[in-house]
Amino acid sequence: MARLKLGVLISGRGSNLQALIDAAADPAFPAQIAVVISNIADVQGLARAQAAGIPTAVVDHKAHDGRPAFESALTEALDAHQVRLVCLAGFMRLLTKGFVDHWRDRIINIHPSLLPAFKGLNTHERVLDSGVKFTGCTVHFVRAEMDEGPIVVQGAIPVLSGDTPDSLGARVLAVEHRIYPLAVKLVAEGRARVVGNAVRVDMPDGDHDTAAQTVVINPAG
């Protein structure tokens, strides 16, 4: 069966891109990365893609006259590689409703919090200030509103006393590297369906039985 063609959009070091590269290196993984596009030249993520033999492109937002022109160039580059699913991976440009609607239910993002809590930037700092006992990360379909959209997968971890934004961020990042490939796999296999605001995932029954037993209690933080 043909593997789903991914386009990964980055702006920086691309650590989540690397997790997708590693997952797609397995021929049994149901998706492959067709192109990696950065809006900034010379970032580490582009080097990661090149090292893996993946086509890359730079679409510089500053070289385009306005956001729609920039986004048209993005769609053109994605279409040139027959991309069927767009994966935002540390892509630091806000996207217009026009672009998001064009790619509706074919564009996903990863965010370092348990959405809907802690949208936006500096999540780990705000998590620590708030005193919550759990945080995590979320892969979701993209909607026009920032960090909104049907959730595909979440991963949760306890906040520990003594955590700093850096220590907490490092533990969350390790979970991001697990849930992004999982979310891509579920979408590529057609097992994740958008129903209203939610994503229904077809799960083997055995997984359910195990999940129903899962309880994590955390008084630290």
Added chain:
Amino acid sequence: MARLKLGVLISGRGSNLQALIDAAADPAFPAQIAVVISNIADVQGLARAQAAGIPTAVVDHKAHDGRPAFESALTEALDAHQVRLVCLAGFMRLLTKGFVDHWRDRIINIHPSLLPAFKGLNTHERVLDSGVKFTGCTVHFVRAEMDEGPIVVQGAIPVLSGDTPDSLGARVLAVEHRIYPLAVKLVAEGRARVVGNAVRVDMPDGDHDTAAQTVVINPAG
């Protein structure tokens, strides 16, 4: 050492009250229930307290002229039993800033969501509509704003596909019955300190090492 005297405020069946009664039945538990107060007569929670030989009182909000008068009667009943920590357990009256400030850092509540997400009523229904993959429950110190205040303990569980508000609520309730006694224990032992918006809990180092490894990933829901 003297056990911390609790006053538990209820309005109904008192299932979280029962969890506290069961915990306090152990002489090693660092708190005891000095009085159970309901704003409604003849509720099941009062019968639970009586069955355990715990003093009860009914302070009927409708019998008082305004909220401050009602709350003065509550404080009077609590003081009559030398209560040092007030535990809200399904108490369905909003409290004024005056009452909450009087009991500041000596009054805790349990809420069936991972606060700050899903404040208010009908949490499980709203959790399912939102498509989040985790929910849970929270014990927090009470502030004047509803469902706000420094968090003492949270418990998290995965949302499962096929969950209804009832099935999800039943699993969350089982976790509530574990975290409320734990939160009372930590407060009674002086191990939970309010620092800014957060609660810092003194944890044995071994517990930290275990918690740092905890990751739960959920694509169901």
